[in-house]
Amino acid sequence: MKEFKTLIVLDKFKGFFEAVGVDYSIMRKILQVKLTMDSRRVPTALGNSRKKADDQDEEDSNSFIKSLWLYMILGAIMIPIVMLGENYIFQMSLIFGILIFMLMSTLISDFSSVLLDIRDKNIIFTKPVDSKTLNVAKAIHVFIYMLFLTVALAGLALITSIIKHGILFFIIFLLEIILMNLFIVVITALIYILILKFFDGEKLKDIINYVQIGLSIVIAVEYQLVGRLFNIVHINVTFVPKWWQYFIVPIWFGAPFEVILKKNYNTNFIIFSALAVIIPIISIALYIKFIPVFERNLQKLNNNTSRGKKDSKRLINAISKIVCLTKEERSFFTFATNIVKNEREFKLKVYPSLGFSIIFPFIFIFNDLRSKGWSKIAASKMYLTIYLCAILIPTLITMMKFSGKYKAAWIYKVLPIKETASIFKGTLKAFIIKLLIPIFIVESIIFMGIFGLRIFDDLILVLLNMLLYVVLCFKFTKKALPFSQSYEVAQQGEEVLSTLGLMMLLGALWLIHYVCALNSYGVYMCILVMISIDAIAWRKAFVI
Known part of the structure; x- marks a missing residue:
């Protein structure tokens, strides 16, 4: 099978996966198979385009990657925001608001079927593979494509950030993009774990769809609230702290730029910055802990019992x-x-x-x-x-x-x-x-x-x-x-x-x-x- 560059990078984190109880060699093999299948067909969750079956080179390339040019064009709207000046809390909260809105929308519509896929068990669980390894592999599978999508959306903004604000700004931006993606993927999985715990059968399938609608509404509202965090008077942007702002995720990722680059040690900014790091880590820990519960309850999706209406x-x-x-x-x-x-x-x-x-x-x-x-x-x-x-x-x-x-x-x-x-x-x-x-x-x-x-x-x-x-x-x-x-x-x-x-x-x-x-x-x-x-x-x- 083809050796993927993403897996070579993932090898650098082998120690972490083994420390949390994941069989890394098996997880890597599962991912290699999944990525190979992605290059030979066009799975729904990855939203790829059609391929020519008679072209081997075409067959060995993932057409999802080739479609990222469109997202790069859409991401160009973030370049002027990066160039605005040095009001980092405003600029970067707005940028992360755009990214979270677009990525979360993509995740719940295109990638939910990967997280909720129960077909793997029929093949993989006949082999000596534990549920934790399989579910971490599914999450990493989604994370890889979300990261590609994020780089396409934010790539031009990242390049602009080096030119305008320097290498340290770029490094913070890149690290926060990784944390943001982990947070988005894991928090969505945790929401699905929660609803799988309390519902069953056909009602469960309906609840999942209602949760998707609810998530769409929440991310749209939260994106709108980002602009209301700031007062804009005569082009001057001021930030007025409020207690409810701690629930606005984009501002978490905007605050570290103020703390690190401008030495602004405002208590609110320090707390926001801590949330940007701590919450994704806690989310990952909770996801790993609840994987066995997730796997058991995932079987409820096979329950098709329903009363005639x-x-x-x-x-x-x-x-x-x-x-x-x-x-x-x-x-x-x-x-x-x-x-x-x-x-x-x-x-x-x-x-x-x-x-x-x-x-x-x-x-x-x-x-x-x-x-x-x-x-x-x-x-x-x-x-x-x-x-x-x-x-x-x-x-x-x-x-x-x-x-x-x-x-x-x-x-x-x-x-x-x-x-x-x-x-x-x-x-x-x-x-x-x-x-x-x-x-x-x-x-x-x-x-x-x-x-x-x-x-x-x-x-x-x-x-x-x-x-x-x-x-x-x-x-x-x-x-x-x-x-x-x-x-x-x-x-x-x-x-x-x-x-x-x-x-x-x-x-x-x-x-x-x-x-x-x-x-x-x-x-x-x-x-x-x-x-x-x-x-x-x-x-x-x-x-x-």
Whole structure:
């Protein structure tokens, strides 16, 4: 097998792993096999791109590494922050806020399936391998890819830091990036250990998905709070210590720059700096201690016992008769609903986006709350931020064609299907009813509580625009029959670029609505126009 440079570096820490009871030689061999498999196929959790099977050189290279150029481009936004000056607590808290937001989002959506993988046991546990060694190998496997991702995101900022602030700044930055990655991976694993301890069966799988949504909301809120740690007056940035700031992780990693480089021995900065080192170490110790518990409880994911929910099935059948025009549509509506409800891998990929759809519409309102107050916000057009709940749609359209059971797609060829349009329409309607509409209804009720019943007609227009947005997203993404492809062929780089383009379409719909809302009858006229456009779009767009 190929000798990987990452494993050569890992060899330097052999003594540490053996000290905590890990069989290093076996762990290294497991990692070597996993990394070799990553270069020969494209696992879901690593989000790699497609490879040519007939090219040996291509086969021996990990295409995840080749896709990192996109993250390097995204990471360029941190260069101006590093160059700002020498207000290190502000600059580095902001940078680590960005990094934690992006990395945690990636981890819970793309890497959770690695931490929760139970397939290894069927092969590896038939050999003399203990659970601690296997689980540390899984965590290190994730950590290696997270570190690659982090270097891609922060690489340009790291280079800039040497030029602007010197070698010591660079060393602190690099060491904290390593600590941050360890903290992110381990704390996520500990959260999964906790929920595995207290839940079982199908309920456990649901709880894991709800935790993913919750984590998405928490990291989005925490990222927003970073900016509120500082008062910016006439370009001067001041830091005002508060007790709740000890729960804001990015500031932990910003404080050491003040303490070490500027000799600022403020008590708060010293405590923040200590937390940046101590908490990751404690997290690692707890993870190693609870690995046996994690491994035992992980088997609960194999428990598929669940009671039949006839009422739920009747409700789905009733809804399908209302929203679907043909029997074929109704069949695929029910089929897609079951996939969304039951396929764990699909939910691991999609549910984190639900968290962002829930929280993002409110973030801009809270941003203006300090300066404007509730009365001014209630009288404004800030209710149009509800369009941000539609950021879920590109993810749904992208993930529609993937499934862990994709080999069953042969069924499409044997079914007496007249046209593929009914397949796409039934599936998309299931996604809308099951995932989008519940979020939209809840947020609409909250928005009407804030802005009053005057926005009811605007909410109708928002819904109509989102239905058109579904069609637009479908038209501008690559087509494939629903659930007919393996997650392994997902081209992450192209999907990110596609999603950015689709967000511009959403912005265009928001702008049209805003312009219409400036006229007394503009919204009503736009509603009538959108009803016609939606009807035509949903009738014509899916004929492929």
